[in-house]
Amino acid sequence: MSLLQIKNLSVEFGSDKNPFRAVEGLDLTVDQGEIVGIVGESGSGKSVTMMAMMGLLEGQGRIVADKLQFDGKNLLTISARERRKIVGKDISMIFQDPMTALNPSFTVGYQIMEVLKLHQGLRGAALKARALELMEMVEIPAAASRLSAYPHQLSGGMSQRVAIAMAIACNPKLLIADEPTTALDVTIQAQIMELLVSLQQSQNMALILITHDLAVVAEVAQRLAVMYAGQVAEMGQVPDIFRHPSHPYTEALLKSIPEHSKGAHRLSTLPGIVPGQYDRPSGCLLSPRCPYVQERCRAERPALTAQRQGAVRCHFPLYDKES
Amino acid sequence: MANVQASPVATAADDVALSYPSPLKEFWQGFSHNKGAVAGLVFMLAITLSALLAPWLAPYNPIEQYRDAILAPPVWMDGGSSRFLFGTDELGRDLLSRLIHGARLSLLIGLTSVVMAMVPGVILGLIAAFFPKVLGSLIMRLMDIMMALPALLLAVAIVAILGPGLINTMIAIAIVALPAYVRLTRASAMTELNRDYVTASRVAGAGLVRLMFVCVLPNCMAPLIVHATMSFSSAILEAAALGFLGLGVQPPTPEWGTMLASARDYIERAWWVVTLPGLTILLSVLAINLMGDGLRDALDPKLKRAA
Amino acid sequence: MFSFILRRLGLLLPTFFGITLITFGLIRLIPGDPVEVMVGERTLDPQMHADAMHRLGLDKPIYLQYVDYLHNLATGHLGESLVTKDSVWKEFTTLFPATLELAVMAMLFAAVFGLLAGVIAAIKRGSIFDHGVMGLALTGFSMPIFWWGLILIMFFSVKLGWTPVSGRLDLAFDIAPRTGFMLIDAWLAEAADPSLNAGAFKDALKHLILPAIVLGTIPLAVIARMTRSSMLEVLREDYVRTARAKGLSPARVIFIHTLRNAMIPVLTVMGLQVGTLMGGAVLTETIFSWPGIGKWLIDAISRRDYPVVQNGILMVATLVILVNFIVDILYGIANPRIRHAK
Numbered sequence: 001m002s003l004l005q006i007k008n009l010s011v012e013f014g015s016d017k018n019p020f021r022a023v024e025g026l027d028l029t030v031d032q033g034e035i036v037g038i039v040g041e042s043g044s045g046k047s048v049t050m051m052a053m054m055g056l057l058e059g060q061g062r063i064v065a066d067k068l069q070f071d072g073k074n075l076l077t078i079s080a081r082e083r084r085k086i087v088g089k090d091i092s093m094i095f096q097d098p099m100t101a102l103n104p105s106f107t108v109g110y111q112i113m114e115v116l117k118l119h120q121g122l123r124g125a126a127l128k129a130r131a132l133e134l135m136e137m138v139e140i141p142a143a144a145s146r147l148s149a150y151p152h153q154l155s156g157g158m159s160q161r162v163a164i165a166m167a168i169a170c171n172p173k174l175l176i177a178d179e180p181t182t183a184l185d186v187t188i189q190a191q192i193m194e195l196l197v198s199l200q201q202s203q204n205m206a207l208i209l210i211t212h213d214l215a216v217v218a219e220v221a222q223r224l225a226v227m228y229a230g231q232v233a234e235m236g237q238v239p240d241i242f243r244h245p246s247h248p249y250t251e252a253l254l255k256s257i258p259e260h261s262k263g264a265h266r267l268s269t270l271p272g273i274v275p276g277q278y279d280r281p282s283g284c285l286l287s288p289r290c291p292y293v294q295e296r297c298r299a300e301r302p303a304l305t306a307q308r309q310g311a312v313r314c315h316f317p318l319y320d321k322e323s
Numbered sequence: 324m325a326n327v328q329a330s331p332v333a334t335a336a337d338d339v340a341l342s343y344p345s346p347l348k349e350f351w352q353g354f355s356h357n358k359g360a361v362a363g364l365v366f367m368l369a370i371t372l373s374a375l376l377a378p379w380l381a382p383y384n385p386i387e388q389y390r391d392a393i394l395a396p397p398v399w400m401d402g403g404s405s406r407f408l409f410g411t412d413e414l415g416r417d418l419l420s421r422l423i424h425g426a427r428l429s430l431l432i433g434l435t436s437v438v439m440a441m442v443p444g445v446i447l448g449l450i451a452a453f454f455p456k457v458l459g460s461l462i463m464r465l466m467d468i469m470m471a472l473p474a475l476l477l478a479v480a481i482v483a484i485l486g487p488g489l490i491n492t493m494i495a496i497a498i499v500a501l502p503a504y505v506r507l508t509r510a511s512a513m514t515e516l517n518r519d520y521v522t523a524s525r526v527a528g529a530g531l532v533r534l535m536f537v538c539v540l541p542n543c544m545a546p547l548i549v550h551a552t553m554s555f556s557s558a559i560l561e562a563a564a565l566g567f568l569g570l571g572v573q574p575p576t577p578e579w580g581t582m583l584a585s586a587r588d589y590i591e592r593a594w595w596v597v598t599l600p601g602l603t604i605l606l607s608v609l610a611i612n613l614m615g616d617g618l619r620d621a622l623d624p625k626l627k628r629a630a
Numbered sequence: 631m632f633s634f635i636l637r638r639l640g641l642l643l644p645t646f647f648g649i650t651l652i653t654f655g656l657i658r659l660i661p662g663d664p665v666e667v668m669v670g671e672r673t674l675d676p677q678m679h680a681d682a683m684h685r686l687g688l689d690k691p692i693y694l695q696y697v698d699y700l701h702n703l704a705t706g707h708l709g710e711s712l713v714t715k716d717s718v719w720k721e722f723t724t725l726f727p728a729t730l731e732l733a734v735m736a737m738l739f740a741a742v743f744g745l746l747a748g749v750i751a752a753i754k755r756g757s758i759f760d761h762g763v764m765g766l767a768l769t770g771f772s773m774p775i776f777w778w779g780l781i782l783i784m785f786f787s788v789k790l791g792w793t794p795v796s797g798r799l800d801l802a803f804d805i806a807p808r809t810g811f812m813l814i815d816a817w818l819a820e821a822a823d824p825s826l827n828a829g830a831f832k833d834a835l836k837h838l839i840l841p842a843i844v845l846g847t848i849p850l851a852v853i854a855r856m857t858r859s860s861m862l863e864v865l866r867e868d869y870v871r872t873a874r875a876k877g878l879s880p881a882r883v884i885f886i887h888t889l890r891n892a893m894i895p896v897l898t899v900m901g902l903q904v905g906t907l908m909g910g911a912v913l914t915e916t917i918f919s920w921p922g923i924g925k926w927l928i929d930a931i932s933r934r935d936y937p938v939v940q941n942g943i944l945m946v947a948t949l950v951i952l953v954n955f956i957v958d959i960l961y962g963i964a965n966p967r968i969r970h971a972k
Contacts, residue, residue: 056874056875058874084877086877087875088875088877089877092875095868095871095875102872103869103891104891105964114878118876150966166872465648467648471950471954472905473905473908473950475912476927476943483931556772563776564774567776569932583777591788597777604774605777609768611772616768
């Protein structure tokens with residue numbers, strides 16, 4: 001059985017009269033110990049999905065799903081108190097901007113130990129030792145003295161390491177990394193990615209990697225979900241998708257990676273932007289931007305249909321065409 | 324804002340919705356969005372109107388004593404009569420007439436002290452912003468010292484030197500209010516000074532006075548207007564407090580605070596003498612503060628909906 | 631931390647000297663004969679007048695007079711009251727505990743309820759409670775507190791008879807001042823001699839409660855408004871999301887992770903309220919005949935007791951800048967980024 005199963009998840013914001021669906025009919029499964037990439041432009045609903053699953057939307061968004069199950073527990077019916085026993089312990093999350101993700105008023109050590117106290121009941125010397133061990137696991141130099149440092153005294157890369165230490169403190173089964181390297185310097189990005197993957201392997205965690213950078217996914221992930229405007233456009237095995245993208249949007253994303261756009265062609269991008277609240281087309285959501293658009297695409301919304309070891313939401317999948 | 328340019332000449336084909344609303348209309352849309360602010364505005368209009376029309380609106384002369392009706396209760400109480408709608412005070416003076424005439428005094432004190440604080444405050448603030456090195460830091464130090472003294476205590480000290488009275492009350496309140504204007508003007512002028520349009524004017528050869536008052540000042544007006552509203556309300560409060568302490572406007576002039584000072588002795592038998600003047604002060608100050616909140620919402624560009 | 635305190639201290643001194651300049655100038659601006667203004671001696675004999683001028687150092691150049699004034703201050707000579715002939719310093723120290731007791735209780739009242747109301751209003755943003763609290767806060771902010779005091783007296787003292795009208799303690803009790811704080815003195819006296827002083831503490835508390843509420847009203851309103859807006863701002867911060875993602879309880883997220891950071895601007899505002907509090911004490915003490923610094927100053931003004939006015943104001947201003955200095959230090963403790971700023 002999969003570690004995480006999400007079936008037909010929708011998240012709505014705004015008033016009842018004027019709702020906005022940030023996520024629509026999303027399906028996703030994650031198995032133990034695997035790395036799944038979720039890719040999409042900003043505003044495509046990647047982060048909202050994960051926040052909804054962890055109960056971090058705080059009553060702002062309305063969540064509807066057929067199934068939302070983690071490690072055998074139904075997250076839809078679970079009480080807030082029960083959920084908090086899972087969140088931060090079995091599922092944990094690291095965020096995009098490490099400089100603002102740590103509380104400026106408390107030392108790094110306090111913030112790490114807080115999780116350990118809460119979920120593992122550690123106290124005294126054992127607590128301190130474990131915090132130190134975590135700091136060393138995320139390769140922070142001079143870990144012992146850094147425990148009493150405040151976040152503003154650390155660089156962005158260091159802060160992200162602390163955030164990772166906090167997230168893996170209770171040996172989670174699932175780690176969600178929401179654009180973990182976007183806010184960092186290019187030289188640091190690779191180090192942090194490397195650290196995440198090595199921790200994922202040594203701890204045997206599942207890792208969901210939210211990013212807009214397909215190149216990163218190609219390197220580390222086994223499976224991939226491409227999101228567009230709150231929906232899954234395509235999902236499947238990384239090698240399949242990279243070799244033969246099936247959805248026009250995936251193809252466009254792949255072409256925008258410099259290594260893939262060979263030759264003298266200019267970097268190809270899709271014209272236009274992700275549709276917002278008021279300008280959703282009645283047909284396929286990509287239809288205004290799709291280079292292969294046909295009459296049917298403008299009239300009728302495609303459903304997510306199974307294909308290869310994944311699925312695609314397109315009336316005219318590119319992979320079929322080639323086969 | 325003052326520097327918003329009118330939209331290019333609209334042709335017949337232009338979509339009406341795309342043309343910019345006039346600044347005044349835009350301001351009113353923001354202001355009227357806040358219901359409390361509109362209520363405050365209506366109340367203040369009523370107060371202002373009754374202050375302007377006091378001699379015609381007030382049923383009696385505010386200092387005329389009716390010895391046959393001392394401490395007469397208001398009309399809705401037992402023993403009240405329609406002769407004195409809000410009753411009379413300990414000397415038989417009509418309370419309603421005193422309150423109406425008191426509005427003149429409160430508004431006069433508020434308005435005068437705001438102007439008396441704002442004009443030098445803005446000039447000092449601009450000087451401090453344009454010459455930050457010596458003159459500026461000297462001015463700001465001085466303002467810091469004035470800020471260190473509690474407002475009411477400073478006002479009391481000034482009145483102690485000058486002696487009580489209407490003019491001295493206004494001067495004291497204006498002096499107390501001065502530092503906030505200087506600080507505010509300096510802070511907004513400093514941010515404006517770094518903008519390109521100021522540099523452009525400088526390069527174009529604008530003189531110092533022109534730079535200060537024509538170029539920079541109009542762009543600092545929004546926070547100044549909001550602050551002026553707030554300092555108007557605190558001026559009314561401080562004037563009433565000074566009056567209550569016997570250091571402000573002297574009796575028998577019908578000032579709201581002064582009215583309360585003498586009313587203290589009657590809290591056991593004539594609640595209206597105590598309640599009505601204070602309630603008038605509270606409602607006026609509250610109305611102005613509500614307006615101030617509305618002005619802030621409407622004028623503060625940070626909260627303004629992005630165009 | 632030490633250098634941080636030193637830096638703040640460096641800012642404090644010029645302000646203090648500025649205040650002494652004002653109080654020094656104050657008494658010289660009062661119209662009338664300087665000898666009469668300063669020592670209350672009225673004499674028509676020119677020789678005696680000249681002697682007095684010389685004795686008081688008033689014939690010296692003005693800058694030397696200022697140096698003399700500073701010298702007197704530094705050696706603790708604050709002059710004498712023209713009315714009681716007691717030294718100003720002695721009167722100040724006897725009366726100050728009464729004002730401090732009142733101010734502390736008022737601030738306690740304002741801080742506890744202001745923080746609570748602000749936090750709840752922020753969590754329940756847009757609810758009826760939020761609108762109610764913010765409406766009440768604006769009303770409190772607009773309150774003429776001298777009138778508010780009269781209204782409370784009218785209701786609680788005159789109508790219901792729950793609280794006394796004025797003073798710090800019923801005349802039936804005879805309690806020696808030990809700390810100057812009536813609550814503590816009354817409690818000590820009651821503990822020492824329960825038969826004679828039964829109920830003294832309760833009586834002292836009853837006397838204190840209305841003045842404290844009146845004096846605390848405006849700070850309460852300001853603190854509630856500031857807490858709400860500051861909480862709303864911090865609740866949007868990334869680190870609050872991090873705290874929730876750790877699985878912390880809502881109470882811990884609110885009170886430890888959010889409030890701790892939201893407190894920083896609230897603390898500043900509280901510090902600024904100390905000035906308001908001293909100004910309000912003048913009014914509150916007048917209404918409740920509370921024998922403190924505020925009433926002392928107002929009485930001195932009406933009696934033209936200028937040495938008391940001059941140095942009384944100096945003492946209060948010094949107090950206010952000292953409290954603001956302490957708030958600055960606390961600010962540094964609450965906010966590590968400020969403390970480490972170069």
